[in-house]
Amino acid sequence: MPSLDHEALVDLFRNRPTLAAELLRAVLRRPLPRYREARITSADLSEVLPADRRADLLILLTNAQQKPVLAIVLEIQLHPDRAKRYVWPVYVTHTRARHQCPTRLVVVTINPRMVRWCSRPIPTGHAGFTLEPLVLGPSCVPVVTDPAQARASPELAVLSAMTHGKSAAGLAIAGAFLEGAAALEDTPYGDYLDLVLSSLNEAARRRLQAMLTAKREYRSEYFRNLVAEGVAEGQWKAKSEAVLSVLDTRGLDVSAEVRERILASKDLAELEQWLRRAVVVSSAEELFAPPAS
Known part of the structure; x- marks a missing residue:
């Protein structure tokens, strides 16, 4: 099949x-x-x-x-x-x-x-x-990052996303499609948008979601649901990844348990506290230590 x-x-x-x-x-x-x-x-x-x-x-x-x-x-x-x-x-x-x-x-x-x-x-x-x-x-398949090229051939832009969307160029490809093809008539824009979205790496997908939120482009039922549910999710995911990034940059060992706990948190205030502490702690485990009296 x-x-x-x-x-x-x-x-x-x-x-x-x-x-x-x-x-x-x-x-x-x-x-x-x-x-x-x-x-x-x-x-x-x-x-x-x-x-x-x-x-x-x-x-x-x-x-x-x-x-x-x-x-x-x-x-x-x-x-x-x-x-x-x-x-x-x-x-x-x-x-x-x-x-x-x-x-x-x-x-x-x-x-x-x-x-x-x-x-x-x-x-x-x-x-x-x-x-x-x-x-x-x-x-x-060319990497289509030019909105003019995406407007001239939206199908080629979608093919580019399906082929290269997981690469570092994924966001640029999606942005070109969004800017170039959004205003076209007689094009299955919503279906194409879903294909582009499903072809991106996770980081690019979140960024594209933010772009759509800012532009109020709600032509796809899939995107309407995603934007409604995903804005808050994108906030805490970005914050948890920032905590891990600081720890990694400082060269601190991050165990699987610590990583899982950070990524599982959906409390923005807690994540913000961990982000501030990540700059000064001597080990990743210290993030969770109770504050000094």
Whole structure:
């Protein structure tokens, strides 16, 4: 059964049919024929055989006369699947026969460990016919930190967040999406916002939450709930992490028990007291000592 990430990635390319062609040209450096339109067509490649052959997405580039000039079979691959090495050549040959145009297989993965697996050539057994998938892995996806770029291609910005959101660039990517795509019409902004949020590291997620609170951007039901419940949580989490940061900076050993107690506290006054004491105590355990009379 396809995962949520799998379906989300398919939707990004479905919502922006030109995205696959743009990445083919700009990232994979593959020449494209001149075309006027990119459109989604049926990805059902089944014939009279009982086996279901359905690619994730099939994109046709057509010229001014609506004649196909290139077909792109798009596959999202997040985990190994031995069967794909047998059906991918079928996708290519059946698409080429149906639309009578050159056909390319593009495999998208946000899992860096899958890049090598997806890139392996597929020998078909026929002389000279070895299929070499074109792979868009994490290193191929640009880090979108420019609001103008996010506005021009919100789907690319979301793909960037799903690929690089856990890195140090996560907050910059999310900020670019927030500034660039928020005012766009005819864009599933709320759904995209949820994808960006779920792709971030925890620190970036909290910062983005604060940005949304300040801007009063409540377009996503998920965000409305998160902002309502998360502001207080963000305050005590930030304070507890500040206590630990001071202790770590001073080179004091922090046991698992001490760390757990600090992170478990939701009393802002208590955390503020611990933060002040963290500057002067000689051991982390002294934080919890009763104040001197």
